[in-house]
Amino acid sequence: MQQNIKIVLVNTSHPGNIGGAARAMKNMGLSELVLVDPKLFPHDEAVSRASGATDILDNAKVVATLEEAIADCQLAIGTSARERHIPWPLVDPRQAADLVFNEQLKTAFVFGREDRGLTNEELQRCHYHVHIPSVEGFSSLNLAAAVQVIAYELRMQELSLQDGPIVKSKWDVPAATSEQLDYMLGHLEKVLGDIEFLDPKAPRQVMTRFRRLFQRSQLDQQEVGMLRGMLTAIERQQPKGE
Amino acid sequence: MQQNIKIVLVNTSHPGNIGGAARAMKNMGLSELVLVDPKLFPHDEAVSRASGATDILDNAKVVATLEEAIADCQLAIGTSARERHIPWPLVDPRQAADLVFNEQLKTAFVFGREDRGLTNEELQRCHYHVHIPSVEGFSSLNLAAAVQVIAYELRMQELSLQDGPIVKSKWDVPAATSEQLDYMLGHLEKVLGDIEFLDPKAPRQVMTRFRRLFQRSQLDQQEVGMLRGMLTAIERQQPKGE
Numbered sequence: 001m002q003q004n005i006k007i008v009l010v011n012t013s014h015p016g017n018i019g020g021a022a023r024a025m026k027n028m029g030l031s032e033l034v035l036v037d038p039k040l041f042p043h044d045e046a047v048s049r050a051s052g053a054t055d056i057l058d059n060a061k062v063v064a065t066l067e068e069a070i071a072d073c074q075l076a077i078g079t080s081a082r083e084r085h086i087p088w089p090l091v092d093p094r095q096a097a098d099l100v101f102n103e104q105l106k107t108a109f110v111f112g113r114e115d116r117g118l119t120n121e122e123l124q125r126c127h128y129h130v131h132i133p134s135v136e137g138f139s140s141l142n143l144a145a146a147v148q149v150i151a152y153e154l155r156m157q158e159l160s161l162q163d164g165p166i167v168k169s170k171w172d173v174p175a176a177t178s179e180q181l182d183y184m185l186g187h188l189e190k191v192l193g194d195i196e197f198l199d200p201k202a203p204r205q206v207m208t209r210f211r212r213l214f215q216r217s218q219l220d221q222q223e224v225g226m227l228r229g230m231l232t233a234i235e236r237q238q239p240k241g242e
Numbered sequence: 243m244q245q246n247i248k249i250v251l252v253n254t255s256h257p258g259n260i261g262g263a264a265r266a267m268k269n270m271g272l273s274e275l276v277l278v279d280p281k282l283f284p285h286d287e288a289v290s291r292a293s294g295a296t297d298i299l300d301n302a303k304v305v306a307t308l309e310e311a312i313a314d315c316q317l318a319i320g321t322s323a324r325e326r327h328i329p330w331p332l333v334d335p336r337q338a339a340d341l342v343f344n345e346q347l348k349t350a351f352v353f354g355r356e357d358r359g360l361t362n363e364e365l366q367r368c369h370y371h372v373h374i375p376s377v378e379g380f381s382s383l384n385l386a387a388a389v390q391v392i393a394y395e396l397r398m399q400e401l402s403l404q405d406g407p408i409v410k411s412k413w414d415v416p417a418a419t420s421e422q423l424d425y426m427l428g429h430l431e432k433v434l435g436d437i438e439f440l441d442p443k444a445p446r447q448v449m450t451r452f453r454r455l456f457q458r459s460q461l462d463q464q465e466v467g468m469l470r471g472m473l474t475a476i477e478r479q480q481p482k483g484e
Contacts, residue, residue, distance in 0.1 A: 020384060020387070023383075023384055023387075024383070024384070024387055026377070026380045027374075027376040027377065027380055027381065027382075027383050027387075028376060028377065029377045049384075051382075051384065052380065053380070086414075087411055087412060087413045087414050088411075089411070090409055090410075090411035091409065092398075092407075092408045092409040093394075094398065094408075095409075131409045132269075132394070133397055133398065133401055133408050133409055134269040134270060134397075135268070135269065135270065135271045135397075138268045138269055138294065138295070139269065140269075140293075141265075141266070141269050141390070142262060142265055142266070142291075142293065142386070142390075144384070144387065145262070145265070145266055145269075145386065145387060145390040148383070148384075148387040148390055148391060149390060149391065149394050152335075152374065152391050152394075155375055155376075155377075156334075156336065156375065159375055165334075166334045166336075166375050167332055167333065167334040167337075167373045167375055168332075169329055169330075169331070169332035170329060171329045172328075172329055
């Protein structure tokens with residue numbers, strides 16, 4: 001799906017931002033970069049900021065006009081920081097990513113100049129405008145940062161359509177069962193009695209708090225074993241008697 | 243709420259990244275920046291990349307250790323690009339933002355070195371690890387870009403808890419009513435008959451497609467007026483007769 005999406009940068013002034021955009025794209029699985037009349041490209045600073053995403057820079061297409069850049073696209077979404085004279089269909093980055101995956105169209109995300117964004121004419125060539133919801137009074141994101149946010153949302157959308165959690169934690173030990181937890185809490189209660197920590201007449205409230213704590217922790221089986229080992233060691237320290 | 247959140251950068255090498263992080267924070271309404279033993283700070287490059295977010299740089303606290311940086315925090319969330327030896331509670335950026343707003347705790351987001359991230363010891367001081375779901379094989383984001391993604395998710399979470407859409411389009415004209423649309427379509431059908439575009443024996447399918455098109459467009463009242471004006475102009479061009 002990501003191969004259906006191109007990133008278009010219009011009239012970029014700073015080659016470092018082109019490199020930063022390429023890196024952000026590659027991090028998030030995008031590969032098609034089109035540069036409309038960049039001020040300086042190719043450039044060492046682009047390579048340096050790309051930090052290894054040089055394949056994207058090498059394959060970047062340089063064209064003279066936005067029309068050329070989006071000629072083969074079925075959907076164009078332009079980034080916009082401010083309200084325009086004629087209101088246009090406007091989405092946030094999450095809605096934009098949603099659109100792209102719902103519609104399954106060849107899509108261009110179009111980013112404007114560092115200082116002035118896209119012109120009204122350029123924005124009017126886009127089906128939608130996307131606004132990254134920055135705070136009023138300091139609303140202009142760095143260009144590569146804006147590409148990062150859009151690319152991130154596309155990646156999140158892609159992953160959310162797959163099975164399972166987006167970020168997978170591979171826990172190394174199975175979770176403890178209820179029975180294992182009960183044995184451990186029983187063992188704990190006995191030891192807390194041995195060491196005279198529990199009030200034998202009213203042990204319940206403390207034990208309830210311990211249960212809440214260890215249930216909330218979702219103990220794994222190794223942790224339960226570790227705690228029981230500790231309890232056994234405490235028992236061994238106890239003076240014989242009784 | 244955002245004032246309950248601090249961004250902690252550990253051992254940053256490039257002052258430009260500190261500036262970029264400050265800009266990303268300010269764009270998204272964050273203000274508290276803590277630098278743990280930065281290589282070069284203050285620095286011109288930080289100011290230049292901050293692009294106006296100098297108040298955040300000026301107020302940044304420089305400390306010697308991570309312990310100091312997070313001493314007053316109730317929740318610490320460390321960014322991590324790879325699986326660690328001992329698995330740790332792991333979330334994606336959206337889940338992390340959710341946690342922060344659910345728990346309403348003083349929270350630190352901790353970001354590591356450009357080249358090596360956080361050490362295992364540093365990560366173990368964090369309650370959660372957050373992983374930005376980059377592609378395998380090119381998983382390391384630029385530091386300021388990573389701050390941008392986290393700050394963006396926090397902003398989205400904050401805005402989603404408010405009423406109304408995250409990004410508000412102020413359309414300038416009310417949407418057309420069903421009756422206005424019907425009049426316009428009736429007018430269109432008449433004119434299409436006049437100009438002999440419609441097959442008078444089977445006008446329905448074309449008119450259904452026009453209805454679908456204009457309903458999908460969610461015409462506003464000015465657009466309906468514009469279309470009716472156009473239809474009237476076509477009528478005026480027609481030879482008198484019949």
